[in-house]
Amino acid sequence: MTPIPFGTRLTTAVTVRASQVVIGLDPDPARVSGGARGAASFCRRVIAQAAPACVGAKNQLATFERFGGGGWRAYEEVAEAATDAGLLVIADAKRGDIGISSRAYADAFLRGPVDAVTVNPSLGHDAVRPFIDQARAGGRGIFCLVRTSNPGAADLQDLPLAAGGLWHEHLARLVSTWGAESVDGSGLSAVGAVVGATVPERLAALRSLMPEQVFLIPGVGAQGGRPEDLGPAFDGRPAGAIVSASRSIIYAEDPLGAAEALRSTLWHVSGGA
Numbered sequence: 665m666t667p668i669p670f671g672t673r674l675t676t677a678v679t680v681r682a683s684q685v686v687i688g689l690d691p692d693p694a695r696v697s698g699g700a701r702g703a704a705s706f707c708r709r710v711i712a713q714a715a716p717a718c719v720g721a722k723n724q725l726a727t728f729e730r731f732g733g734g735g736w737r738a739y740e741e742v743a744e745a746a747t748d749a750g751l752l753v754i755a756d757a758k759r760g761d762i763g764i765s766s767r768a769y770a771d772a773f774l775r776g777p778v779d780a781v782t783v784n785p786s787l788g789h790d791a792v793r794p795f796i797d798q799a800r801a802g803g804r805g806i807f808c809l810v811r812t813s814n815p816g817a818a819d820l821q822d823l824p825l826a827a828g829g830l831w832h833e834h835l836a837r838l839v840s841t842w843g844a845e846s847v848d849g850s851g852l853s854a855v856g857a858v859v860g861a862t863v864p865e866r867l868a869a870l871r872s873l874m875p876e877q878v879f880l881i882p883g884v885g886a887q888g889g890r891p892e893d894l895g896p897a898f899d900g901r902p903a904g905a906i907v908s909a910s911r912s913i914i915y916a917e918d919p920l921g922a923a924e925a926l927r928s929t930l931w932h933v934s935g936g937a
Contacts, residue, residue: 667803670780671852674719674805674878675903677752683719683927684902684934686754687711688882688910689742690724695915700734703727707742710914711749717923720779721746722754722880722908740777747777754880758809760784760791770798780805782858782880785835792842796855800846805854805878808839811870813860813883832866836873847876852903856880859897861889861907867896871904879905884926885912891929898934905934 678684687710691703698705711721723746728739743753755778759769773781774795781799785792785808795806811821811832821832836857843855856878859870871879879897883889884907897905907930909923916922930936 667801669803669846669848669850670799670805670854671846671848671850671878671903673779673803674752674906675850675852677719678903678906681719681750682931682936683717684906684930685718685913685923685927686720686722686880686906686908687714687718687751687913687923688722688724688756688908689746689914690727690756690910691914692727693730700728700731700738703731703735704738704741706914707738708745710919711742711745711751714913714919714923715746715749715751717920717927718751720752720754720906721749722756722910724910725755725757743777752779753777754779754807755781758782758784760787762787763790763794766791767794767798770794774798774802774804774806778804780807780856782807782809784809785839789838789842796842796846799854805856807856807858807878807880808835808842810835810839810857810874811859811863811866813862813887813889817860817863833869833873836870839877840874843874843877850903851901852876852878858882860887861891861894862887864890864893864896867894871896871899875899878903880908881905882908882910885909891926892933894930895933900935902931902934902936
């Protein structure tokens with residue numbers, strides 16, 4: 665049976681849940697005790713509490729891989745729990761390498777229960793191609809790092825090019841080109857882009873360069889990004905962007921309340937209501 669394309673799956677999920685909130689699951693050992701098992705238990709509890717207000721969960725691989733083999737088992741357990749809660753699962757792996765290694769990474773992450781993976785495109789199209797092919801074959805998606813939310817992103821991503829424009833704008837054009845073949849009936853591509861909420865002044869230009877890309881937007885909450893500023897990322901299309909929040913939800917006294925407050929704001933600024 666032909667899998668349902670990622671853009672259609674995401675659009676359906678956003679519509680049914682009336683949400684663009686993605687829980688960022690990155691348990692910090694300084695705040696979550698018990699090693700890999702403690703991290704898994706903590707994440708399962710957060711999912712159970714916050715899932716009704718969310719559309720997805722983003723598992724930060726580094727926070728699980730630090731525990732070795734037990735951490736990988738915990739990551740898979742948490743991904744299964746998110747799927748069981750009706751959430752799309754994003755593996756925040758930021759992988760990207762030469763072709764043979766990228767094929768191995770794509771095999772590792774673009775399989776059940778994962779729905780999408782973050783990809784570092786800095787090695788160019790041949791490093792990204794295995795992820796695109798694997799994603800399309802399985803009805804899954806990828807999110808390429810385009811303009812990230814961390815302060816040091818400006819060191820490279822905002823560099824001016826001799827031909828004009830900025831480095832991240834050139835990358836945005838490439839991502840749009842790479843994703844053109846996977847645009848489905850929803851009008852969205854299986855190749856999305858990571859764009860930080862901490863640079864809202866970039867959103868309109870990046871949306872114009874990537875009209876068919878789903879934006880995965882980190883940086884809301886603890887990093888200082890404001891959901892009220894994200895309207896240009898949606899451009900009137902509720903499924904045009906999904907927004908990840910980690911610490912502001914997972915460590916909140918009321919994770920569901922925190923997720924619901926973000927959900928309400930995003931739904932309004934996206935044009936969903």
